[in-house]
Amino acid sequence: MMTEALLLMKRNIIRFAAFALTGFLLLQAASFFFRGSYWFSRGFIYDRTARLAAFDTETPGQIDVLNLGDSLSICALSPLELFRDYGITSYNLGQDMQFPVESYYALKHALKTQPIKVVLLETNAIFYENSLADEGVKTLSESLQSLFPFLRYHNLWKIPFMKKSIRSYFKGYTINEIERPFTYDKEYDFNNTTVYYPIARQQLFQLKRIQKLCEDYGITLILYSSASIMNYYTMRKHNTLIDICRENGIHFIDANYDIASVNVNWETDTWDNGDHLNLSGCRKMTAYLGDRLRATVNDLPDHRSDPLYVSWTEMYQDYLAEVEKMEGKNYSMIENELRH
Secondary structure (H helix, E strand, O other), X not given: XXXXXXXXXXXXXXXHHHHHHHHHHHHHHHHHHOOHHHHHOOOOOOOOOHHHHXXXXXXXXXXXXXXXXXXXXXXXXXXXXXXXXXXXXXXXXXXXXXXXXXXXXXXXXXXXXXXXXXXXXXXXXXXXXXXXXXXXXXXXXXXXXXXXXXXXXXXXXXXXXXXXXXXXXXXXXXXOOOOOOOOOOOOOEOOOOOXXXXXXXXXXXXHHHHHHHHHHOOOEEEEEEOOOOOOOOXXXXXXHXXXXXXXXXXEEEXXXXXXXXXXXXXXXXXXXXXXXXXXXXXXXXXHHHHHHHHHHOOOOOOOOOOHHHHHHHHHHHHHHHHHHHOOOOOHHHHHHHHHO
C-alpha cells in the first residue's frame, strides 16, 4: 500500500512538473512573439504600458537618470530639453497611476540594459491607499509580468482590430500644449508644520525596496514632489516626506515648497486646472530639476559633445517639429478630431 501511494505521489509530481515546464516554455515563446519593443515601434502599444515597451527600443548604456512615478512624473520632465540644457540623459518610465511596487519593477527592468546613476521618484503615489491583499496581487502580477512580458502585453491579440497610434514618445515624454488654468478658490498654504499626511505601510515598504535596489547598484535616489497645486497645496505631504527622507537618508526636493524658484504660472502652465503640468509648465519643472541634479549629484556626465549621443540631438529636432505641430493641443484631442 505504501509503495503504491509513493508511486502515485511520484507520478503526480512528475505530471505537475511536466505541466509547469510546458506552461513555462509556452509563456517564454509567447513572450518572444509579443515583444513590447517590436509592437511599440509599429504603433500598436499606446496604453499605460507604452513607455515600458518604448524603453526597450533605447540604445543600451545611455540612460543616466530614470524618472519614475504616476502621471505627475511623466508631465514633470522633458528628457530632450534636459539633455539640451544640461547634457544629462534621462527617461520617463512612469505610468498613469503607477504604484510604488510598479516603480520598483520598472527600475529592475531598466537596470537590465541601462547604467542608471540617479532615480527621480515622484512622491504622489507614495500616498496611494490600497489594501494589503491588493498590494499582494499587484506584487505577484508585477513579478510575473517581469518574467513573462507576454502577460504585460497580452492584449496585443487585438492587433487586427486596432488602429495605429499617432502619439510620439520622446524618451517617455508626450507633448501636451493645452492650457486650462487653476480656477479653485484655494492657495498654497505652507504655514502648518505639525499636521502629517498618512502613508500606508505597504507603500513605505515598497519605497524601502526601491531604496535598497538603488543602494545595491550605487544609484542616487531622489524623491521629488512635482509642481501640482491640486495635490500639494498644504504642508501635510511635505511634512511626512521630510521625516521619511530624513530617517532613511534620502534626498528630497519639493517644487511646491519652492514654487517661486520654479516660476510656475497656474494660469498658463497646467492642462487640467492645476493637477498636471502642460508643456510650458514641464519646461520650467525640467529646468528646476536640472539645476537640482547638477547641485546634488557630482558625477553626472555631460554628453552633449559625445558623438555616441548624436541621436539625442537629432531626436531633439524631431521634438521641436512636433511641438510646433501640436500647438494648443494634445494627442487625445487630435485622436478625437480624426475620429470625426
